[in-house]
Amino acid sequence: MNEYIPAVHRTMYFIGVTTKKSSIMKVFPLWADHLNLDAEIKGFDFEPHANPELYREAVQFIKNDPLSLGALVTTHKIDLLKASRDMFTNLGQYAELLGEISSISKQGDNLWGHAKDPITSGLSLEAIVDGGYWQNTHADLYLLGAGGSSLALTLYLINKRKTNGDTPDKILISNRSEARLTEMKKIHAAVGTGGINFEYYLCPTPEENDLLVTKLKPGSMIVNATGLGKDRPGSPLTDKVIFPENGIIWDFNYRGNLVFLEQARNQADGRSLKVEDGWVYFIHGWTRVVAEVFHIDIPTSGQDFDILSNLASSTRL
Numbered sequence: 157m158n159e160y161i162p163a164v165h166r167t168m169y170f171i172g173v174t175t176k177k178s179s180i181m182k183v184f185p186l187w188a189d190h191l192n193l194d195a196e197i198k199g200f201d202f203e204p205h206a207n208p209e210l211y212r213e214a215v216q217f218i219k220n221d222p223l224s225l226g227a228l229v230t231t232h233k234i235d236l237l238k239a240s241r242d243m244f245t246n247l248g249q250y251a252e253l254l255g256e257i258s259s260i261s262k263q264g265d266n267l268w269g270h271a272k273d274p275i276t277s278g279l280s281l282e283a284i285v286d287g288g289y290w291q292n293t294h295a296d297l298y299l300l301g302a303g304g305s306s307l308a309l310t311l312y313l314i315n316k317r318k319t320n321g322d323t324p325d326k327i328l329i330s331n332r333s334e335a336r337l338t339e340m341k342k343i344h345a346a347v348g349t350g351g352i353n354f355e356y357y358l359c360p361t362p363e364e365n366d367l368l369v370t371k372l373k374p375g376s377m378i379v380n381a382t383g384l385g386k387d388r389p390g391s392p393l394t395d396k397v398i399f400p401e402n403g404i405i406w407d408f409n410y411r412g413n414l415v416f417l418e419q420a421r422n423q424a425d426g427r428s429l430k431v432e433d434g435w436v437y438f439i440h441g442w443t444r445v446v447a448e449v450f451h452i453d454i455p456t457s458g459q460d461f462d463i464l465s466n467l468a469s470s471t472r473l
């Protein structure tokens with residue numbers, strides 16, 4: 157049960173499921189100190205798909221409490237916005253398009269909602285692949301899972317492609333059930349794919365995902381965007397999967413029993429794989445929302461960004 161006690165210090169909230177377990181509880185005080193935010197962080201936990209009234213209560217509290225400045229939202233991004241849309245004065249362009257928010261912030265009396273994933277997933281991708289990678293390798297991108305973060309990454313790449321940036325020519329997406337694939341196809345059709353060739357696959361079993369992996373070109377990137385390994389146990393692939401030579405294997409998560417990453421690490425030497433977890437995504441995700449909530453400029457790369465990244469990493473030791 158969350159308690160809505162008026163803040164006596166400037167406060168940012170984390171709206172999630174098991175917020176106390178997140179690294180941000182250790183990281184935020186270090187960042188707050190370094191950035192002179194004079195602020196603290198508190199978590200509000202909800203079961204997935206909670207009662208809409210509970211989301212409204214949290215948003216109402218943040219909106220009305222002067223020292224409660226905003227929040228980062230995970231897991232409840234769609235449900236929270238659905239429940240409390242009328243309380244927001246402004247929504248960012250991606251929040252409107254996706255019907256979700258990961259950032260709640262205030263400007264005077266106005267309550268703002270932003271969907272940051274199409275930006276932060278892209279920043280994370282760029283931190284992992286070298287400049288010109290797709291053009292040089294002609295490799296594919298395979299997204300396991302067609303949920304919010306997977307869709308966000310495709311939107312980032314579509315935008316990049318439309319401005320002549322370097323992107324994969326082909327992106328494969330698989331999901332265990334149809335609904336999210338259909339939703340993704342609909343959004344891609346509405347925005348236009350900019351010439352990227354998207355292939356959508358309904359794959360109820362890990363064996364079917366394995367089969368798609370065998371179709372990928374050398375150097376391809378495979379992303380676990382299913383939450384398997386953190387939100388639920390297991391991996392979307394079987395132990396028999398054979399990763400593409402020189403592939404880049406990325407799990408969006410950094411905590412949990414990350415079986416998918418273990419499968420990749422077992423083949424890392426033999427097949428020359430680059431294996432990445434979701435830590436860099438965590439850093440970009442949080443820094444973009446902190447910048448929004450406190451109305452400060454936080455660069456997305458360079459020395460000042462590296463200081464924040466190193467401070468965060470120091471809590472992992």
Ligand SMILES: NC(=O)c1ccc[n+]([C@@H]2O[C@H](COP(=O)([O-])OP(=O)(O)OC[C@H]3O[C@@H](n4cnc5c(N)ncnc54)[C@H](OP(=O)(O)O)[C@@H]3O)[C@@H](O)[C@H]2O)c1
Pocket residue numbers: 231300301302303304305306330331332333334335336359362365381382383384386387391392408409410434435437438439441
């Ligand atoms: N590091 C970070 O900062 C960061 C940032 C963003 C996201 N993430 C993580 O990334 C994960 C995904 O986030 P999200 O917001 O995209 O979640 P989401 O919207 O719930 O999407 C997950 C998708 O994966 C699908 N799926 C589940 N099991 C599958 C399987 N065996 N094979 C194929 N597809 C499967 C689900 O299918 P159904 O449609 O059938 O349910 C759903 O469409 C979460 O664990 C989240 O914590 C991490």
